[in-house]
Amino acid sequence: MARKPRATSVNLAVNLGGLAMKNPVTVGSGTFGAGMEYSDFVDVASLGAVTTKGVSLNGWEGNATPRIAETASGMLNSIGLQNPGVAHLKEVELPWLADLGATAMVNVSGHSFDEYVAVIEALEEAPVAAYEVNISCPNVDAGGMTMGCHVPSVEKVVGMCRAATKRPLIVKLTPNVTDITEIARAAEAAGADGLSLINTLLGMAVDARTRRPKLARVVGGYSGPAVKPVALRMVWQVANAVSIPVLGMGGIASGTDAIEFMLAGATAVAVGTANFANPTATVDVIDGIIDYCEQYGVKDVNELIGALEC
Amino acid sequence: MLYNEKAPILFNEEAGRGIWIMTLDAPEIAATALPGQFVHVRIPGMEGHILRRPFGVYAAFPEEGTIDIMYQVLGFGTDHMTHLEPGERVEAIGPVGRGWQPPAGCKKALLVAGGVGSAPIHPLVGQLKAQGAEVTAILGAQTAEALVARQRFAEALGCEPLCSTDDGTFGRAGFCTPLVQEALDEAAASGQPFDYVACCGPEPLMKLVASMAEGAGVFCEVSLERRMACGVGACLSCVVDTVNGKKRACVDGPVFPSKEVVW
Numbered sequence: 139m140a141r142k143p144r145a146t147s148v149n150l151a152v153n154l155g156g157l158a159m160k161n162p163v164t165v166g167s168g169t170f171g172a173g174m175e176y177s178d179f180v181d182v183a184s185l186g187a188v189t190t191k192g193v194s195l196n197g198w199e200g201n202a203t204p205r206i207a208e209t210a211s212g213m214l215n216s217i218g219l220q221n222p223g224v225a226h227l228k229e230v231e232l233p234w235l236a237d238l239g240a241t242a243m244v245n246v247s248g249h250s251f252d253e254y255v256a257v258i259e260a261l262e263e264a265p266v267a268a269y270e271v272n273i274s275c276p277n278v279d280a281g282g283m284t285m286g287c288h289v290p291s292v293e294k295v296v297g298m299c300r301a302a303t304k305r306p307l308i309v310k311l312t313p314n315v316t317d318i319t320e321i322a323r324a325a326e327a328a329g330a331d332g333l334s335l336i337n338t339l340l341g342m343a344v345d346a347r348t349r350r351p352k353l354a355r356v357v358g359g360y361s362g363p364a365v366k367p368v369a370l371r372m373v374w375q376v377a378n379a380v381s382i383p384v385l386g387m388g389g390i391a392s393g394t395d396a397i398e399f400m401l402a403g404a405t406a407v408a409v410g411t412a413n414f415a416n417p418t419a420t421v422d423v424i425d426g427i428i429d430y431c432e433q434y435g436v437k438d439v440n441e442l443i444g445a446l447e448c
Numbered sequence: 449m450l451y452n453e454k455a456p457i458l459f460n461e462e463a464g465r466g467i468w469i470m471t472l473d474a475p476e477i478a479a480t481a482l483p484g485q486f487v488h489v490r491i492p493g494m495e496g497h498i499l500r501r502p503f504g505v506y507a508a509f510p511e512e513g514t515i516d517i518m519y520q521v522l523g524f525g526t527d528h529m530t531h532l533e534p535g536e537r538v539e540a541i542g543p544v545g546r547g548w549q550p551p552a553g554c555k556k557a558l559l560v561a562g563g564v565g566s567a568p569i570h571p572l573v574g575q576l577k578a579q580g581a582e583v584t585a586i587l588g589a590q591t592a593e594a595l596v597a598r599q600r601f602a603e604a605l606g607c608e609p610l611c612s613t614d615d616g617t618f619g620r621a622g623f624c625t626p627l628v629q630e631a632l633d634e635a636a637a638s639g640q641p642f643d644y645v646a647c648c649g650p651e652p653l654m655k656l657v658a659s660m661a662e663g664a665g666v667f668c669e670v671s672l673e674r675r676m677a678c679g680v681g682a683c684l685s686c687v688v689d690t691v692n693g694k695k696r697a698c699v700d701g702p703v704f705p706s707k708e709v710v711w
Contacts, residue, residue: 168683168684169683171682175678175680175681175682176680178449178450179450179452191682191684199693200684200687203674203675203686203687203688204675205684205685205686205687206499206675206676208497208498211495211496211498212498213498213499213677215683215685217684220687220694362498411498413678414498414499414500414677415498415500416539417452417541418452
């Protein structure tokens, strides 16, 4: 049966740059579809938000297989933003989420500046609570990370998306940069309402026996428990560098992991790779947050945001 | 409906030459699994390996509430599995995927299994017999000791399966594909050709059997395996190239009509 978080008197509601979340937990885009595949396991409407799989205007085929490789306490993926296009999301997944009463944040992808804007424009009448602008995917040749690594292109794409919508605009950042705070400040200046980080770290795995890379595209995005220290460090740096809220992610699998990110400055968190090992990871994380708050006498989860003592 | 059962291990023994059988107490999956479906298993004690492992359901016993899976020791995960004791619990998502879909009026079926590919194809024998089809099974393995499914196939079929071993220690020496071609040819010559071929095993075997079946004009299905993360259709890791674009091995498959597969 689909699990829901347990009852509590702790206030779990947070506001992520205008996105009202009933609790601070969403999912990492691409690890959860739009929730349908997990609806036998968790009540997706009970999540703070459902962040949908990255969507482009007309759909993409994605990369060749093998697309994943398991690594020590983590994994590499090179899916390549395979998606059926924004019309499918609008006709199938978003109405399904709306009927359930779920909060939808749509992850927006594009190969060009104009494509990001076109996707947002296509969704302006749809039941969407917020957009997450993906300028950080390491697995596509155009758009994605190439756009998120340099201040001018970040300013341009975020500015264009900002002009296209009044809805909360969260910008998802790549960790594959020299100074993430510089990129974060550029996104903030261009009108972002919030920042999400980290997307995956660019990595690689080799099969010594066959002398071949384990991924068809050779390199891919590294995620899972192994990347948590990097993610925490970047969330902490960014939260201290900007005044807009941060959605933290990278290796979160438990309530304690989530609390650590909130202490480091995250207003909300996303559960990503953990969904693969544990299909109820999202609700387990919410329950773990409740456990922590009750144990330490935290009446409002907002008290934890940036409460790191150092 | 998918379940995620915390399933106690009831039995975990080597059945022959690096091939093991594990019995799980998983009543919801046992009651609902269809032939060709699989379970996506989280193994205790290997948390540094963060992904689940998919295994075809070798047998489901709804009354006992148990399922059997078969695994071959190939890497860290399957080696670790051999050390698990009855009473320890795995977590199994299932039953997952599109199983075998033989034609409704199937009268005469040829089932071909290579190695541990015998596991997901075994439950199909019972399904086809129940609908009144005549079933021939061909099992290929590296050596006699690795033909672990032979006895269960014999029980389900009511006769011995045709067997081959690469080293000639049991049945026909060499690969099983000559047996497949002979069976197709003999059935055609008798005027009662097969109307369904199902194959699970190494991909080169499936490709060859598919082309033999297609050459004989017989509808064929194959069960494909890909590196898999979520196992429920969300992550798009396990896609297969088909004539209809990329399909997910986990939920659009693992069984596909052979003519849809772009090999």
